[in-house]
Amino acid sequence: MPDRIVHHGAMGQLLGDVEAAGSGEIVWWEVAEREIDLRSAAVRSIALHDVSGPLVLRVHPHTQSVFLAGDLRKVEIFGLEGEEVIVQLQGDVGAGLPRGLDSVAELQVSSTPMLDLAVLHGLTRLRSLTVRDVPGRIASTSVLGALPGLERIRFYNTYDIDAAAFPRPEMFHDLQLVSFDGLFTSDAKVLRERLKGFWNAHVNHPRSAKWMAENINNPFRSWGDDDRTLGRRANELWRNALTDARRQDSVADSLRIVTEFTDGLRVLAEEFPLDTLCREQATEALDRLAHLELGLPEGTDAVPSQGWEW
Missing domain, CATH: 3.80.10 (Leucine-rich repeat, LRR (right-handed beta-alpha superhelix))
Known part of the structure; x- marks a missing residue:
């Protein structure tokens, strides 16, 4: 059971x-x-x-x-x-x-x-x-x-x-x-x-x-405290996503950026033992990227709503 x-x-x-x-x-x-x-x-x-x-x-x-x-x-x-x-x-x-x-x-x-x-x-x-x-x-x-x-x-x-x-x-x-x-x-x-x-x-x-x-305003700012490699890669993933977000000029671009960021989170989750707090912070970062930085509406299919979905 x-x-x-x-x-x-x-x-x-x-x-x-x-x-x-x-x-x-x-x-x-x-x-x-x-x-x-x-x-x-x-x-x-x-x-x-x-x-x-x-x-x-x-x-x-x-x-x-x-x-x-x-x-x-x-x-x-x-x-x-x-x-x-x-x-x-x-x-x-x-x-x-x-x-x-x-x-x-x-x-x-x-x-x-x-x-x-x-x-x-x-x-x-x-x-x-x-x-x-x-x-x-x-x-x-x-x-x-x-x-x-x-x-x-x-x-x-x-x-x-x-x-x-x-x-x-x-x-x-x-x-x-x-x-x-x-x-x-x-x-x-x-x-x-x-x-x-x-x-x-x-x-x-x-x-x-x-x-x-x-x-x-960096959701990954403390990730390098215990594992420098994890912190470096998470911060690089976030910086790249923000850079792309400032250059996007279409909904298709926005969806691509969200997908690439989500895929990057999945790679980190596979390579590093992310605890519950890290997953919550990553999910909050994904939400911020999609809705605040890119302006995608709530409920967009390409945006996972919970941490367990990535």
């Missing part, structure tokens, strides 16, 4: 499929529902992509992992229980986190325009926090000191963070890891001073203002 059910569009027979297959995971694309009741689906993991507005999600008590991507400004989750609940949020949570996260042990937030960490107040069971790819301000870092149960804190590609207010390690009871990867040089200097003496603090890849000005 399949361990994963992949679903698209309206709910339809999803619950019947899950019950028949005994699946442990639901992956649902193009979510349009405003209320989703999955209390009868005793799955361990739920991933909802393309959430497009207010959403009320009810889950089975056995569900231990929830991933939400899209417009997350008005989301409520009911039924999350257990000791090891993981929630991943990819999208705009600038107005606040979804309701119903009181039992969350691990929280991952990415791709929100900005983030005020004051929204973490009350998450007393939180042990792990990851924040990734936030282009705007990350405020109220001092709030982390009011969550003494935190064990692991990670920030990736956060270039406007309230470094001066970040708590010193002695504020935490069980801190095991603090990591910053991708930040301004000035913030890196402040954080290294504040974390001085802590045995497992990492402040990596500080960036200058010049580097940021040249790379802020």
